Amino acid sequence: MSSATKPSYETVDFKALAQQDEAFNTIWQQHSGRLDFQDPDTTKTLTKALLKVDFSLQLEVPDDRLCPPVPNRWNYVCWIHTLLDSTNPSYSSHYDPERQVIGLDIGTGASAIYTMLCLKSRPAWTMCATDVDKKSFESAARNLTINNLITRAKLLQTIDSQPLIPLQYLGVDKLDFTICNPPFFADEMDMRQSLSGEGKSVRPNAVCTGSENEMVCRGGDLGFVTRIVDESLTLRERVTWYTSMFGKMSSAKAIIGLLKEKSVTNWAVGSIDVGGGTKRWIVAWSFADYRPPNSIARIEKFANEYLPFPTEYRFSLPANTDTNAAKHTIDRQARRLHIRWNWDSQSATGVGEAAENVWSRAYRRKHERRMRELAATDARDAEMHTILEDMEVALAFRIAVAENTREVIIEWLRGSDQVLWESFCGMVHRSFKKS
Template sequence: MTVKHQLHPRNQHKRGYDFKALCKTLPSLKPYVYLNKYQSKTIDFSDLQAVRTLNQALLAHFYQIDNWHIPQENLCPPIPGRVDYVHYIADLLNSLNDSKNVRVLDIGTGASCIYPLLGYRSYGWSFVATDIDPKSISNAQSILTKNKIAENQIECRLQSAPSKIFDGIVKPDETFDLTMCNPPFHQSLAKAMQGNSQKWANLNKAKGNISTGKETKAALNFGGQEAELWCQGGERTFVRNMIKESRKYGHQVTWFTCLISQKDNVSPLKLALKKQNVTQSKVVKMAQGQKVSRFIAWSFQA
């Protein structure tokens, strides 16, 4: 297996996928595994069910999550990249004396509840997981119940006001060490479909397949449902609103963080932070293969 030096040093997936071990943990993965032209074991990453089954194997093998199922229409998160965010925010919190008592607010947890699951199993953190979609909250709660994860470890909360982020979620008497979020990327449904169609085409190209022109709906389903993919104004507007609203809760949260997919959004968002007079801010770069991502972090506390 090739060492992926770009991943965080503590990332258990930096050596790639050990399909022999994963198939032993979850035998249902075995039918999806094959030898590529380099005689290396892999799966078809354009096959939604293969990717979902790989996720189930990874979560069972590394994180003791034996029951993880999400609806067909929901976003299927890549585990190595998702856990990288968790490890990097752990570094952000390294000044805290007792990491076991870390409390995290996950904005937009989705049906997968992936960040709370990874953070809880990797570091023992407790989470409040929020989403604007009742079906996603219901599925996330089902995953927690089936894996016997108690509410004091991961609690799900529905955000009933879609235009709000912290309002209606953060209670007056509670505090968090940090927040995390993977915001909607696109500005419209049309842009989301275009982007995911391109992703689908790239996957087919990597396999040497020819596009059939029938991938549009499948590409959208492969990438997630509408609320997970886009919002009015896209990522920049979403995070700018988050920054503005966060000021109200600056005394209750040590660090606010949010993933930023588009490099061009970094400078405008740093300006937005300056306008809110944050005490500290930083941009942390991450990389998974050829893809470079980052998250922005800010605090109103000294």
């Protein structure tokens, strides 16, 4: 299996890994299959083995710099994959191997692990990577070099006074996403207490070899990502998706509260949990209007006030309506509207784009008046063609008929007008209530 198709980690099969990596097998045998995650050599050997076996990557990290756990890093990258795959101009939810994407790894660290995983899994991607620490920066450059990835990366050693998203210094005008594992702790005491398990019911399951520079910043993860939010309010659509990981749910919620306060209406919330008692959260936000699906933007067991507005609406077909009739109704109804519409009868799925509420009575009256004015001319068809060709998209949607569950599923693909989206869903649903 290539890294481009490798799924997220749910667990790690240590026994199988030991059979594929000699160095890890030595530790596995020494500990009789019971790994000591408080031992730095064990965690480093495990990280190197996973990168080698699952991604064909080599890793060199100084002993006094963070050696990152692979599963949660890869799962974050997989989440980014899904986020980008589901929000694109073609409205396809599938991976496009030819799509050119450029990302920024903010604080890449000595391992450059996010940059390497992104580049290794998506051959058409390029990455920018920054770090303020000279030793970490040099180590990151070395890791990219030994893995033959340096030519697809732009590295920049930054200083504290520079922006966290330094487009000007990178020589980049626009980014598709940022990825960030911020320092989690507000000060050295906070770090020591957390890593020792003080005040926690469960001691951290793995040792942390990170330096203070990697683990500590003013305000912890909340303070660091607040800086990214502040920069995003200026950069806006120059970055399509701003994202960051969080070590505390409270920090993730605080950032979402800040986004809402700043009138940001398009965001997504994810979580990472690969066992071992360590859970992480991801928040992404965008000033563009492409809407990710509920499956990636709305996680379970998270207060509804912190989740974005649902992007899926589904309803069951009436008992007297078979699925073939439902498909015909949807296609016929869409073709009567002044929208761009493409129906695939084989998959029973249609994608449409509308410039405004073209299903309202007010629009129909206005359109009928205009058509009467043009009745004596040959301009009617030409005008409608021009309207559809040149229209600005206010709402994009996908409608599917699920035969196995006898449901109609409507997905919000693009748009910033929540009222328009709800109105469209209501219109489609009412057409079946009448049948």
